[in-house]
Amino acid sequence: MSDGMPEREADKALAGEYALGLLPPDEAAAFERRMASDPDLRALYADWAEDLAALTDAIDPVRPPARVWKATQASLFPKRRKGRGWLGVLCGALTASALALGLLVAVDFTQGPQRPAAPDYVAELAAEDRSLVVTAAYDAATGSLYVEREQGRAAEGRALELWLIAGDAAPVSLGLLPDEDRAGIVNVAPELRPRLAGASLAISDEPAGGSPTGAPTGDVLAVAQVTDT
Amino acid sequence: MATRDDIENWLAKCALGDRDAFARLYSATSSKLFGICLRVLDDRAEAEEVLQEIYVKVWRNAARYNANGLSPMTWLITIARNAAIDRLRRRRAAEGGYADDAGELQLDPAKGPEAQAIAASEHARLAACFDELDSGHAAAVKGAYLDGETYADLAARFDVPLNTMRTWLRRSLLKLRECLSR
CATH class of the missing domain: 1.10.10.10 (Winged helix-like DNA-binding domain superfamily/Winged helix DNA-binding domain)
Structure with missing residues (x-):
């Protein structure tokens, strides 16, 4: 609906309608599709979301009863998982570190890595202040994940470790980001490849040589969900 | 009072499956979001159910919080408001429309x-x-x-x-x- 408005003005109004939940479902879905590939539209939406959120400033906070937290935890973390016992957890941790070690070796920086021409998934991992920006592009045909540090690097004596987070599973290390080179290729283990769709990638600050535990130990510097191209 | 950095850090850790960070995030933000649910729904039992839905979504989508460039608190408020409004609209539909x-x-x-x-x-x-x-x-x-x-x-x-x-x-x-x- 343009109302004869210039396009940019029409988009401003449209972003407001979307933020207010006024669009019919088909128009809302179309807006979301456009927004996924249009940073300007995302910015228009973000302006509305920030400004409208201020309408809740006048609403008094109310402490919810403890049962809500209990129910939330029960639905997210069913107790039966613990039934696996610490042996299961240990096995999981060992698998994760074994994978990490395998993949660390698999990172190949010697061939002058090339960004895949037609990646299946991409992600931009950026710290809030953009002091660290890493882009990733995954080629499903070869199972290779291209990673490039566009901005920032590990602190002195530290390493940047890349993690794959699929669903509710524990993060799996994909190895360390190259320190000297800006870009590298991670050969994603075959068993992990099916988990990339809809997964997230994260970068944490770790001791030199990577996390000693197989799980992230330092600050999480950036997280992003991979998106289909 | 949690700062923007605190909330951002907790969300990032939630994305990595850190349940302690999730607990901290909940304790710092749930009163605000519950207030919004109560304001929109005006029904305590429904507001409690929706608050639970909200934090399940927050846990599952923590990695996407900055996808649209929202500040972390706005992202949480937007999830809460949308979840509460969805519930309200479903209730109205079940009750046979808003006009009543x-x-x-x-x-x-x-x-x-x-x-x-x-x-x-x-x-x-x-x-x-x-x-x-x-x-x-x-x-x-x-x-x-x-x-x-x-x-x-x-x-x-x-x-x-x-x-x-x-x-x-x-x-x-x-x-x-x-x-x-x-």
Whole structure:
């Protein structure tokens, strides 16, 4: 609906309608599709979301009863998982570190890595202040994940470790980001490849040589969900 | 009081499956979000259910929080508001439509305590810009955000055809945006 408005003005109004939940479902879905590939539209939406959120400033906070937290935890973390016992957890941790070690070796920086021409998934991992920006592009045909540090690097004596987070599973290390080179290729283990769709990638600050535990130990510097191209 | 950095850090850790960070995030933000649920739904039992849904979503989508460039608190508020409005609309649909309980709604929020409180809050900028709109238009925007009113609801309330309602709300939104961008 343009109302004869210039396009940019029409988009401003449209972003407001979307933020207010006024669009019919088909128009809302179309807006979301456009927004996924249009940073300007995302910015228009973000302006509305920030400004409208201020309408809740006048609403008094109310402490919810403890049962809500209990129910939330029960639905997210069913107790039966613990039934696996610490042996299961240990096995999981060992698998994760074994994978990490395998993949660390698999990172190949010697061939002058090339960004895949037609990646299946991409992600931009950026710290809030953009002091660290890493882009990733995954080629499903070869199972290779291209990673490039566009901005920032590990602190002195530290390493940047890349993690794959699929669903509710524990993060799996994909190895360390190259320190000297800006870009590298991670050969994603075959068993992990099916988990990339809809997964997230994260970068944490770790001791030199990577996390000693197989799980992230330092600050999480950036997280992003991979998106289909 | 948790800072923006705290919330951001907890969300990042939630994305990595850190349950302690999730607990901290919940304890710092759940009162705010529960207040929003109660305001929208005006029903304690429903507000509790929706709050649980909200934090399940937060845990599962923590990695995406900055995908649209929202601040972490706005992201949480938006999830809460949308979840509460979805529930409210489902309830209205089940009860056979909005028109039946229209009489209970605050038809002129401009005079209500909420509007006064907004004016007194640090977000006086927003209140000032709402003041620049016709009071009916301001009430329509607020009604859509906090009461989940649809174009059909608004058209019925203002007794105009739906397309007219939409045209005029879009013009009000542009006026509001122009004021907020000054």
